[in-house]
Amino acid sequence: MKIIACIKQVPDSEAKVRAEGGQVTWGDAPLVINPFDEYAVEGALQQKEAHGGTVTALCIGPESAKEALKHALAMGADEAVLVSDPALNEIDSLGAARVLAAAIQKIGGADMVVFGRQTLDNGSGLTTAQTARVLGWPLLGLAGQIKVQDGSVTIERVVEEGRVTVSAKMPVVLSVVQSIGEPRYPSFMGIRKASKANIPVWSLTDLGMSAPAPVVKRIELMNPPVNETKIEMITGETPEEIAKVLVDKIIAEKVL
């Protein structure tokens, strides 16, 4: 079975992300594989272990995104491909879907394309569905369990209200959620392989396309309003007196 895991590189979850001059910055915080995408790689590797085949990790991003791909290789992915082009800096989720679909075709298609449920940075959670739409393949979203049988994929979709079992013929596009299982740690053997891997970098020219024009434009970027807090020490002669002042304040502030 041919499996592609789509991943993204994002700022570490502990990074202090700020808007500055219309741009997003995160200081010198490290960039990591999107934590949700580690589940995508885990899900892909589980299917490879169950049915044989290969896992290719696919990523759009700058040269530095090779780090995220190396993480996927160290976890056990067989190959990795980076799509990198300066013209891709301003793409929206539909643009990313078009580029991913083209890259998936260039890889030679797949039986299964696995995404994480969303990214930690933009977090729209749209790219999976849009990629499925561009490819013309069925989408099986929010899978907590994946079963493959007779050319069909059946998943247990995890929704707030419970579980839904849905099925589609391969090839399919999937997104996975945490209940797929904790992502494995890379092994030293995997790291050895990843450190020697020569990751191909494809430009838009290699994919035979130009940068998709964004259909959604970002007009403005702003920081959340600063939450001003103040501290007031309540003093009094007796605990009862202090408690009364506190209660009055709680009621005045409409906390209760």
Added chain:
Amino acid sequence: MNFDLTEEQRLWQKTVHDFVAKEVQPKAHEVDVTGEFNWEAVRKMGPLGLLGLSIPEEYGGAGVDAVSAAIAIEELGWGCGSTALAIAAHNGLGTSPIVHFGSEELKSTWLPRVASGKHKLAALALTEPGAGSDLQGGVTTKAVKDGNEWVINGAKMWCTNASIAEYIITLVRTDPRGGSRSLSMILVPTDTPGLVIGPAEKKMGLHGSPTHAVTYENVRVPLGNLIGEEGKGLQQTLATLAGGRIGIGALSVGLAQAAFEHAVNYARERKAFGKPIAEQQAIQWMLADAATEIEAARTMIYKAAWLKEQGRPYNKEASMAKMFATEMAERVCRNAIQIHGGYGYSSEYPVERIYRDARLMTIGEGTSEIQRLVIARHILAEE
């Protein structure tokens, strides 16, 4: 000259750091308080390669280079001294004699088992009630041949991992006449009748790394359990300890790094005289000294490990690095407590634990005094 880690070492460092931050460090306090070994993390170390640092891939290990091994122990030390010591002793003392001197049968029987994380670990017993630094003259545990078996009698002390080990490699006297060719290493499975592992010793720190007295009463093992050559036990032990010293030094760098990070964070948050104490010169000097000494120790450890990896002599450098790193860790931890003031003395803050854990490092696997002896002998032999 190149001070950069290789791509493989860099990815390894990041992986082990992330693993330790998630699986080891959060349990360090609990491990210290309860004295319970962190098996949960150790089970996950097998697939990662942390239990087979020097074991070749064909025997289920990771076979990492010496610098990567030092990096792994340093990161473990950063997370939890107890867990790090157990893993350092497992790799450096418990498995490496088999890797370097063991027969094919011993390698294929025992190494995959202890590298997997599914079973117990490995241990080495050298010290005796009456023999520590002076192994050659002091070891009285003896083994005699009887048919196709060794019969072992005697007692060992301070055996790290004994109760969590599949086997204990035991240094025994095989030639009662004494001398430098009178000792041998024999592998003793821990379920062998006559082998008694005492209760865990009560210690100042490293509560989650069990240490035991072990007694041998007519313990019988096959002749094939001899590791390396009969009469070469002392030489094999010294070679093993030289490698182990890099491990203990690396562990100390990790402990110091952790204490230092706690001290920096505390100094930034704690206010006195209207400003964070990090703005007070007295605090800044302690932090600057700590950062400098950690950097120096780490560089010495990496250099010794690099020499070892190149197959070049490294005993002097390993002793220097072990001595400096372990004494450095004590100073850094001491000052980390000083920076914390009264809170530093409280067991609610991690620097108190790290200080106690660090205290062993100038004693175990060759005291600072023995390191100075080794260094001095090298210097004087070179002149």
